Amino acid sequence: MELLEKLKWRYATKAMNGEKVAQDKIDNIIEAASLSPTSSGLQPFELLVITNDEIKQQIRAIAWDQSVITECSHLLVFAAWDNYTPERINKMFDLTNEIRGFKNQGWEDYRQMLLGTYPQRDAEVNFNHAAKQTYIAFTNAINAAAFEGVDSTPMEGFDPDALDKILNLREKGLRSTLLLPIGYRDTKSDWLANLVKVRKSKEDLVTLIE
Numbered sequence: 434m435e436l437l438e439k440l441k442w443r444y445a446t447k448a449m450n451g452e453k454v455a456q457d458k459i460d461n462i463i464e465a466a467s468l469s470p471t472s473s474g475l476q477p478f479e480l481l482v483i484t485n486d487e488i489k490q491q492i493r494a495i496a497w498d499q500s501v502i503t504e505c506s507h508l509l510v511f512a513a514w515d516n517y518t519p520e521r522i523n524k525m526f527d528l529t530n531e532i533r534g535f536k537n538q539g540w541e542d543y544r545q546m547l548l549g550t551y552p553q554r555d556a557e558v559n560f561n562h563a564a565k566q567t568y569i570a571f572t573n574a575i576n577a578a579a580f581e582g583v584d585s586t587p588m589e590g591f592d593p594d595a596l597d598k599i600l601n602l603r604e605k606g607l608r609s610t611l612l613l614p615i616g617y618r619d620t621k622s623d624w625l626a627n628l629v630k631v632r633k634s635k636e637d638l639v640t641l642i643e
Contacts, residue, residue: 436580443579444630446586448623449504449616458581459507462615465577466509469570473547475525477517477563478570479607481510481600491599496591496612505586505614510600511571512607513563517551560608567610578615588612 459482466480483489484507493502502508514521526544530536551559571587578585589611596602596609620626632638 436576439579439582440576441630443575443584444625446501446584446614446616446618446623447625448619449501449506449584449586449614450619451504452506452617454506454583454615454617458578458583459615461581462509462574462577462583466570466574469566469573471566471569472562473543474529475517475522476566477514477521478567478610479512479605480570481512483508483510488599492591492596492612495595495599496588499586499588499590501586501588501614501616502612504619505616507615509574509613509615510596510609511567511611511613512600512602512609513560513567515560515563515603515606515608516556517547517554517559517563518606519548519552522547522551564608564610571611571613574613578613584616584618586612586614588614 463480463482467476471477483492486503489503489505489508492508493499496502522544526540529540575585575587591609591612593609597607600609602609618626
């Protein structure tokens, strides 16, 4: 499969060469993230795409000084909802009805079930639930980048509170969860570029229950 060959080709790039990625490729990566499955179809996150060099420098300073943040073409920031609110839930259900052009009673009953459950929960519980959804979209973005022949660096190594302040996320009801620099590998500077990919054997990874 072509996809498997692309996944074998990709790795967590440690140095990028600053070359710009074509906008159509970026658009495809973003769309792949958008098409990701999420719990109840709520898509409880937003995606920030950063090309501003000054902001990249600020983020690098709170992300263990990792060079790919400033060397990349585009820096993707995944930010989860800080809470589930009736307004956010209703907006997604209303959007579904608008796009599909009809209302379904089962779907409306499900809306009421969520409205009677999620907003009443502790905000931190809701944020943690929303944050998990960003990892699904994050993975699809990584895979889409590989399919486009573009390198990426999955990153959790940053100070989320500091990043939230840099991007004013808390004022928007968001909290950062993940970073994904997108660009092209610098094989001369990246110690990992030419190393063999290492993964568990199928026997160590998979347990078959028949």
